[in-house]
Amino acid sequence: MSFLTRLSLKNRALIALISVVAVIFGVIGAGALKQELFPSLDNPQATVTATYEGATPQAVESEVTDPLEAALSPLPEVEDMTSVSSAGSATITVSTKYGENSDDIVRSLQRAVSQVQPQLPDGVEPNVLTLSTDDIPVLALSVTSDADEDKLAAELNDIVEPELSKVDGVSQVQIAGAKTKQVEIRIREDDLEDEGASIDEIAGVLQANGVPTSAGDLEGGDGTAPVEVGSRIRSVDAIKDLVVSGTDGPVKLSDVADVAIADAPVESISRTNGKPSLSLSVMKESDANTVDVSHAVSAKLPELAKTLGDNTEFVSAFDQAPFIEQSIDDLLKEGMLGLVFAVLVILVFLLSVRATIITAISIPLSLLIALIGLWMGGETLNMLTLGALTISVGRVVDDSIVVIEAIRRRHAAGGDKFANILAAVAEVAGAITASTLTTVAVFLPLAFVTGQTGEMFRPFALTATIALLSSLFVALTIVPVLAYWFLRQREAKVRLTREEKAEIRQSRRQMLTQWRSEKRAARKAAKKQSITAAGRHDAGGDVETDEGVVPAGRAAGLGAAAGASEAAEVDELAALRSPVTRLQRTYLPVISFSTKHPVLMIVAALIILAGTGAMVPQLKTELFGDTGQEQLQVTQTFDPGTDLDEASEQSQQVEDILVADDSIESYQVSIGGSTFGFADDSGLSGTFIVNAKPGTSAQSISAELQRKFDALEGVGQVELQDQSSAPGAQTIDVTLTSSDIAVLEDTTEKVAQRLEDVPGAQSVTSDVEAVQPVIEVKVDQEKAAEENLTEAAIGQYVQRAMRGQSIGEVIIDDVTHSVLLFDREANTVEELRDLQIPGKPETPEAPTGAGSGAGAGAGTGAGAGAGAGTGAGAGTGAGAGAGAARAAEPRLIDLDDVADVEEVTTAPNIRHTNSQRSTTVSVTPEGDDLGAVSAAVQSALGEVDVPDEVSVDTGGATEEQQDAFSQLGLAMLAAILIVFVIMVATFKSLLQPLILLVSIPFAATGSIALLLLTDTAMGLTAMIGLLMLIGIVVTNAIVLIDLINHFRARGVELRPAIVGGARLRYRPILMTAAATIFALVPMALGLTGGGVFISKPLAIVVIGGLVSSTILTLILVPVLYLLLEGAKERRAEKRRVKNMARGEVLDAAEARAERETATATTGAAAGGGPAAHTDDGGDARGDEAKH
Template sequence: MTALTRISLANRALIALLAVVVIIFGLLGARMLKQELLPPIEFPQALVLSTYEGASPEAVESEVTEPLESALAGVAEVEQMDSTSSTGNSQIMVETSYGTDSDDIVRSLQRTVAQVEAQLPDGVEPQVITGSLDDFPVVMLAVTSDESQDRVAEQLENVVVPKLNDVPGVRNASVFGQQTQEVAITVRADDLEDEGASLEEIAQVLTANGVAVSAGSLSDDGTEKPVQVGTRLESVEQLRELVIMGADGPVRLDAVADVDLVDETQSSISRTNGQESLSLSITKTPSANTVEVSHGVAAALDEARSELGGSLEFVTVFDQAPFIEDSIESLAAEGMLGLVFAIVIILVFLLSARATVITAVSIPLSLLVALAGLWAGGYSLNLLTLAALTMAVGRVVDDSIVVVESIRRHHSLGTEKWQSIMSGVKEVAGAITSSTFITVAVFLPLALVQGEAGELFRPFAITSAIALLASLLVALTIVPVLAYWFLQRRVSRTKLRGDARKEMRTQRRSALAEWRAGRKQARAQRRRGAHAAPLPEPDEVLDQDEELRQPVLSRREKRRQEVLSTQRAIAEPPTRLQKSYLPVLRVAIAHPVLSVIAALLIFAGSMALTPLLKTDYIGDSGENTLMATQELPAGATLEETAEAAEQVEAILGEDADVESFQVTIGGDGYMSSPDPNVATFTVTLRPDSDVAAANERLGARFQELDEDAGEVELMSGGGFGGTSAMSVRVQSVDQEALTEATEQISETLSGLDGLSHVTNDLQPTQPFIEVRVDHEQAREEGFTEAEVGQIVMRAMRGQQLGSIVIDDITRTVQLYSDTPVETIQELRELELPVSQRQLQLAQEEAAEEAAEEAAQQQQQQAVPGAPQDPGAGQPQQPAAPAQPAPAEPEDVEVEPIQLDEIATVEEVTTAPSITRIDGQRAATVTAELSGDDVGAATRAVTAELDALDLPEGATADLGGVSQEQQEAFEQLGLAVGAAILIVFVIMVGTFRSFVQPLILLVSIPFMATGIVGALLLTDTALGVPAIIGVLMLVGIVVTNAIVLIDLINQYRRDGVPLRDAVLHGSRLRYRPILMTAAATIGALTPMALGLTGGGIFISAPLAIVVIGGLLSSTVLTLVLVPVLYVLVEGVKERRAEKRAVKNQVHDAALARAGAGSAPGAADATGAADATDASPGTADPGLAVGGGASAGHDRAPSASPAERQPEAPGTGGSDDAPAGDTWSRGAGEPQSGTGEPGATGHGDGPSHPDPGPDGGESGPGDSPEPRG
């Protein structure tokens, strides 16, 4: 990776230009990103709706729902089906897995429904509907006015809705709750009978008239003119003038019926702040910006309001934009505070404004690259992606901190600027690259997480990954260039020592000499009149790229410089910060077993506290909107429910935190129930109100209402995609067992602490008029069950005959009877229209009667024995019987039958709806959580369910938020395990070892100590955001450990003994590790505290977990990892020593055996051994003086003739830590790497150097470790 740095330094202007381009594209991307509350999610659900008018719930279940469920169960993608069969309606909710393409699901379901549609009753046409977050309204408005609702609806449809649909990004604007009018044709039965007409004739006349038909075109005077036949009906008067055929001739419609424009039967009621209102819902297209759509809607409403003269008042019931804008602004503010905190911390550690600026530049550049990447990838700026950017503020600076700290340290050792930058980057490039890839890789398993958590946090992972990769690129390219520009031009003299200062003076003199020689040559060329290129100034010569003036070094010389750099780094006296760390580290290394035991005890203690943790799913979003439902007993009318809702409205109107409220009863709005006995309230709180306190206060007030108010349930917004409710699904084949089990569970949950508002959807039975058709008798009379249902429905509710446009408003035309059915006896006596079967039978009966009458007449006219014609006396052929002429329909009178002749009409009791789950009847018990500990409530409910003795055949399973939490925790747990495996694989490739990665992985479990402590101290629940923080910590913890172990390994390769390498490597990495941890903690502190409150339900738990885990893991990285490294590598070294001793003994034995068998070769063998025992002397200038302290590893000493003077700063210095010096013989360090001139012999044993007296080293000496 240092090649990037070398290229960047050689092309500094180009790198600066690329940085400017990144800034421009990043700012452009931030401006172009659409703003949303959540990432776009397609719910893995599809709804199959069917209408079977007039059918009872049982009939709908058996004839519609069951056939559809059987067919849909064969679709491969279907995971679960929930159905509800009610009077005349069937709803089947089909659930699939997240990530399934909704269009493919719709096509599969439509094909399946089409195959089974022929088996369904006539007139039943199922529809397949899907939904996503884009179906949720962006804005919900309530419209009030002093004018009539019909007039208000007309203004909305003609003025407001068209303007809203013209707003860019608006998909649809719909009006709900309006009281419309219809054209009612009420037939007077007596007059109709007197005129000899029928209802069927009226229906035919109405459908055959008032239709304009295009008949083609004619050419007149060269002009093509269309021909239209007929005119449309446009008024009630024209309807009255329609002519029908009676028995005595044409009759006007108004002669047999009353034709009037009347109000439709009210099916819904909507009130806002206690005043009648209409609802206006606006949805957006998938690619639209939610905030821009909201602003466009507001502008369109202002325009419409001015056009209408202020006659309409718009009250905002729900608007996503303010919450999105507040959340984004708050998270952005927290990010800026975190940025400031991180910069201040870096400045405190580095004590250099220039170095701080170089480091801090990586933050905005990395974030801008992430913004540009989000824009290019089609993502949006929402709570999740913005939380990722805020979290990245503390992480993207880590690589730059490590690079800048390494460059400054090398620069302070006396090397030139270019060489300092290259050496510093080379020292840490591998470590930061590996650590960054690991941090990014931990997000890969999120792609495997299914469900809502995976859909929500996948953009979070992508945003974080882009920012981290960008930070690595910045650290290896832009940071070195900035370091070249902003670091001091010349190294301070006080920082230079010995040979380094002399080498720099020599290089400067050589550069000036070359410059002077060039200047003399240029002057000589000018005297001769030749052209000479201008020479640079002396300062430019001194500051030009050192690389251009460096000679090409051999591999041996490069290795020598690396070792020299290591010697200088170790020779540096410890700083005050390092002096506070070294005693702790020495004690820990001196007592490794006790250190490990202490760490294990701390870990065990933290694990013992885990039962005290609260668990949650995603948490409450903190929106200032509450939802409430008020349910009266089944059978309550719309008016009764509206009257009961006034009690709830009174409580809401008195509460100081309530800004506005709307109630909807019936209807088909997005957030309302179609049942007339259910009222739905949408409550908007003031922005500065305490949502939790208001929720608790209002809930208590609702519980104090009288019984006639029904059951009132208050719900907070809950987490994404659902509510905070816990549910228990009860299933049984037997209805009685289902009812008993449901009531038993409801009673049990009502007595549990932590649960409130326990309800179930097993509605009580209610009186029901059942018309049970006798299929055999009905078929005999020419009727089907569906036809009977249509006849009964028409007699009770009228018959819709189309529509008519009156005053630019479309009105439905409804045909009624003036004698509607009002009692059960009238329903039994309902006369059915004559069927074709009845008419055919009557005609056949009339024909038979006519044939019999004709035969009788022939018999009466015949006289026996008397010929009746001139051919008398001749034999006569018998006359054929006369064939009767078929009777015409108008010649046949058919007596209509009553309904009770083909059906049984009686009053029964039945449930108003039937619920099924996966084909089995079911009920759901729902309870609201009083607190935020989902785990405790789940355990309590599970224990109670296990203790219950349910009826035989009944089962109960947890659902709702408990099920969602369990599924999310299982999948995220697998993701954390997969992340650890990926990290291990990357580290094995980095260190080319299995043992050292295991040392680093040991630090991962110990981060739980800080996580548990932080969650308990802040009383934060462990939910999905917190587990995402744990996933991030896996990468963060390993990152610091990699940087530490990588430097220790470098020192050991340079020949530093094990303990010295650990002490010096840990000492030199102490500051950068502390800096990165402190910068990350400082950047996340505003999020953890929730200073601005935006997106706190996601960002706060995530930040708290990262801060707590980072605190404990940093301590363990700096103490436990070095201890484990010494333990493991010490064992390896001792084993290597034992193998070396064995090899020496074996070699000696072979030598003696060889000497005994070949006496003549003894002298040569001895000489060879002496040669092998002597150290290499190819590079005496590399010797380092100073002996190791007692008890430390000691390198073999050089022979007296080969000893060199002690290197500056390495021997006897008062500033050096006691016992941390190390000595080496002349030549290359004995690392066992097989470098030319090295004393070690490959992987073989190290031979001891001769002592001062020519003998071997003492027993306290130990061989050097192999790299």
């Protein structure tokens, strides 16, 4: 990677221009990023709703819910399915996988629903809906006024809604709580009978008229003209003028019915701070900026309030913008504080303003480049992405610290500046590249984490990855250029060891002797040459000698004779001979002791590891922490049979508690209807949106409020839900399923009673509701068939009597009104039994003669016709015709002639889980120890005697936590494997990376200890911190081992290489760790309180892990390296000795063989020699004898 540095140094002006462009576009990108609370999440749930007017929960279950569930359950997209069958409606919730395309899911569900549509009762048309975080209202307002409700509602519809819809980014404005108008058509029974008109014909005429039909196009001289048959109904008079058939001819509707616009029945009541109110919900477009939309809408409200008059007031019940802005502002402040702390740490270590500024520039540059990446990638600035940027403040400076420290060390040895920078970067480029890649690589497994955890934290991982890779680029390109321009090579102040001082003194004496023997000019020349060769030191000042502190340049010159390098580029080995600094002196005794007693260090490490394992069970666990929002929700579920007026009175008791609480700033309550999309529509309930006073966390007051609510009597069930938590389940849900309803309800009651005693449970609720009276109309199919009636037709007649038959809608004065047809009214059970409905017409006898005609005429009431036609054929025909017409009218029968009308008791809602009858007991944990409460719930469930036919499953927050923790655990294992692969590629060894992997579990020591000390729970953000630590803790060790390996490759002995490498890397390791730690301190302390659920646990984990891992890197890693490499050396030495011994044996054998060969050769040669010698001797002796 050093080629980037060479390229940058050769194109310094271009690098400067690129830096300026990055700053400009980074600022532009920061301003262009949309500001959101959380990343856009597609809810992996779809809802199928169906309305079955007038049906009981049992009828809805059997006729609507069961067929729909049968059609939906086989779909591959469906993971889980729950349903609620209520009186007149069915709601089926389908859970799918995160990441699935919502449009594809809707199409698949719609196809399944359309296939089962023919099996559903007439008029039942299911709808498929999905929801994402973009569908949450940006702003929800309560509107109060001194004007009457009708006037206020009209003004909201006519003035406010159109004005707010014009705001850029607003997609929809919903008005809720206003009274609505409907067109009521009430039949006058007597007039209907007198005119001989039919109620069914009236309904048909109403449905068939008022809707124009396109009949085609007509060609004319002026071109083609479309032909439209009929006209729209736009007034009540037009309805009155509709014509139906009567006995004596056409009859206007007004002749048999009263037609008028009336108030629709009140279905909901809304109050804000005790005053009646209406509500407005403002939805934004998917690509709009939440904060901008909120500000634009809020800016229009004062003007609109003034326009409406009547003391109209808009009160914010829900607004995303202030919390988003506050969170972003707080995180920015903490990030700036962290930046300042990191810069101060660097300044303390480097003691150079120029070097500190050069290093610190990498922080804003890296973050601005990351913002450019987010902007181009279409991401938003939310609590997750901004939290990643804040966390990265301390980490992005690490690479620059290592680079600038290496450059300063090179400068201290003198030489050419360009060459020094290249050599310094080349020395550390591989190490910082590997360390950055390991830090980034740990985020790769998050791409395979499914569910809400993966969806939420992928933007976090992307942001941190871009920032860290940007920091590497800055360290290799921009920092060297800035160092070339601004980092001066000045004489350094260093302190020497005794041996080095002795060498300098010896060199000085030699130089002085030389100076005395030469001329003054020669002495000056020699001095100048030595200073020039040694260069000027940059890192620090004067040298301590026996004469005191002298300039470093003179010391270098004095030490030249002792072997100091005169080259511009200093080899790494020269660093081993560098003076020991004061900071290094604090470390040398530690590393010396550790390397001399490696076994003792290993034993101590094992003890620490065991202590870490002992601390784990003491940790509290949670899913997400408190986001710090100042809002909570209260749901009041009223007892079955409670009407709207009674519910309003009961809700006032809850309001009294809220008013008396000084920590509550405002509240809004909606009874009988949903409030801003938050309420449950499974029964009559009230929903309170409560805003705490600024600076008051909703979580801090929720437990006390719940205790006060529990003390109320006769108000139904009041449950508080903290809205300050991040997305996800907030309760532990115990789901029971069984086909035996009685056993299921009995077991549910036992479970609920047992869980009420669970420690840490704030509240326990059950969805088993008290039975309520229901009027059940059971149709006798045979009797109904005899009267030519069907069950659907009978239901329609009953509906007309009870609440009117829905005919359709008409637009009158630009306002849409529902049209309802009312027939006979029935307000009691007896009136319902006596309700008259059309039966089978009577078949008249055939007329014979005049008498018959007269009789028939008289019998049917056609007296005039009969009298006139007596004895005449014409009269007879007329009379017979009239008689036949009267006989064709259906006769009226009582409802109880074809059905049994009984009052029974039944559950108001029937619930299914995966097509089985089910109930749910929900436990709301108190505090932040979800794990402990979950364990207590499981233990309590084990004590309940559950029948075999009942199955029990635990879900909700417990299931989400287990799933998230298990997936993140697997992600950590994958991250470790990836880091190992990178380190194997870096060190080209399988064993050395194992040394670094050993550091990972010890990093958890500090993290767990600090979590316990700060009483912080282990949640998802803390788990992400542990994942980050896997990459962080090995970075310093990589830089350390890389330098030791450099020394070893150049022949340095093992222990000196370890001690020397650890000494030289001591300062950069401390600098990087301290800079990161102090940059995270503001977040760990939560100084501003913004984004604490993201930044605080993560910062605590990283700080604790860095402390323990830094100590580990400086002590245990050198020890493990010593043991590993020492063992390798001993094995190599044994092989060498063995080979030497084998070689000596072979040499000895060869020598012996040579000797033997030589001896044999000598002996062979001596066979002639000795004989000749003997002969000679003999001859000689013979000669002597002769003599």
